[in-house]
Amino acid sequence: MPPTPSSASDNAPWLVVGLGNPGPGYAGNRHNVGFMIADLLAERIGGRFRTHKTRAHVLEGRLGAPGAGPRVVLAKPMSYMNLSGGPVTALRDFYKLPLDRIVALHDELDIDYGTLRLKRGGGDNGHNGLKSLTKSLGSDYYRVRFGIGRPPGRMQVADYVLKDFSAAERKELGYHVDRAADAVESLVTAGLERTQSTFHG
Numbered sequence: 001m002p003p004t005p006s007s008a009s010d011n012a013p014w015l016v017v018g019l020g021n022p023g024p025g026y027a028g029n030r031h032n033v034g035f036m037i038a039d040l041l042a043e044r045i046g047g048r049f050r051t052h053k054t055r056a057h058v059l060e061g062r063l064g065a066p067g068a069g070p071r072v073v074l075a076k077p078m079s080y081m082n083l084s085g086g087p088v089t090a091l092r093d094f095y096k097l098p099l100d101r102i103v104a105l106h107d108e109l110d111i112d113y114g115t116l117r118l119k120r121g122g123g124d125n126g127h128n129g130l131k132s133l134t135k136s137l138g139s140d141y142y143r144v145r146f147g148i149g150r151p152p153g154r155m156q157v158a159d160y161v162l163k164d165f166s167a168a169e170r171k172e173l174g175y176h177v178d179r180a181a182d183a184v185e186s187l188v189t190a191g192l193e194r195t196q197s198t199f200h201g
Contacts (some may be wrong), residue, residue, distance in 0.1 A: 006147040012101050013060070013071035015043065017088055019106040019129040021162075022078045028164035030148045031081060034129075034179070037146070038074050040181045055079055057183045064189045071198060082128035085136030103187060104133060104139040105180070107161065111147030113169060114176040116183055116199045119143050120192060130177075137191070142187060142191035146180050151181065 005196060018038030019031075026032050045061035052058040057076045062069040073095060077087035092102065100120075106129055111117055121140045124130035129159070133141070151160030165173055186195040 011071075012097050013073050013102060014101050015073045015075060015095060015097050016092055016103045016184060016188070017075045017077065017083055017084075017091075017105065017133075019081060019104060019133075020076065021081050023042045026162070029162050030070075030107055030165055033107045033146045033148065033180075035076050036173075036177050037105045037180045037184065038076050040177055041074055041184060042052070042179065044185075045072070047131060049074070049076065051078075052057060052091070054087050054094055056087040056091060057110075058091070063185050065123055067069075067112060069185075070188050076080055079188055084129045085132035085134075089136040098140060100142075102137070103144060103184065104130065105144045105184065106130060106146065106150045108145040109150055109157065111145060111162070113147055113149040114196070115147035115174060116176075117145040117147070117182055118183060118187060118192060118196055118199065120178040121146070126130075135176070142192065144180060144187065147151075 019189035020026065020035035023034060043060050045059060047059045047061050049057035049059045055078050057078060059074045060074060063072045064070060075091055077084045077088055106127060110125060120142050124134055151157055183195055183199045186198060
């Protein structure tokens with residue numbers, strides 16, 4: 001059985017990686033919801049991302065109880081989505097982390113909009129960011145999957161994920177991103193099973 005945060009034998013920090021594409025032109029895209037969750041977590045920690053030599057923006061701090069929660073390295077790779085594996089692997093090596101301390105935050109086509117699913121390991125479901133991570137790291141990391149639903153009609157998937165959330169979706173986006181950030185906090189403090197039971201409603 002995978003180790004839970006409470007039974008992990010080392011003091012390694014958690015590496016929580018928001019997946020997305022860098023630059024203001026992509027900021028509101030469905031594909032960038034991982035960045036949105038990471039940005040909210042940075043606000044909760046009370047720090048600012050800084051450029052790291054691994055081609056990522058990084059913030060170190062603690063999540064959960066003020067000053068007492070687990071150590072976390074928040075990261076946003078500054079490569080494009082399909083090259084995320086390079087910066088994340090460099091971060092893993094820099095911080096000397098096992099895979100059971102890595103969490104990827106990403107959009108998920110096969111889940112309804114706003115629905116959260118958490119898991120460890122598994123396939124990439126055609127997601128280029130996960131494909132790159134798995135090629136570089138192996139598949140046995142944690143995933144916080146934020147549902148964006150399937151494109152309407154005959155719209156191509158590539159076009160859909162690189163469009164901003166619709167006006168109707170944006171009305172509830174803040175709530176859903178906040179809930180996803182709560183799920184990340186729960187994962188690193190309470191473990192996967194308890195977090196699944198709470199957030200897989």
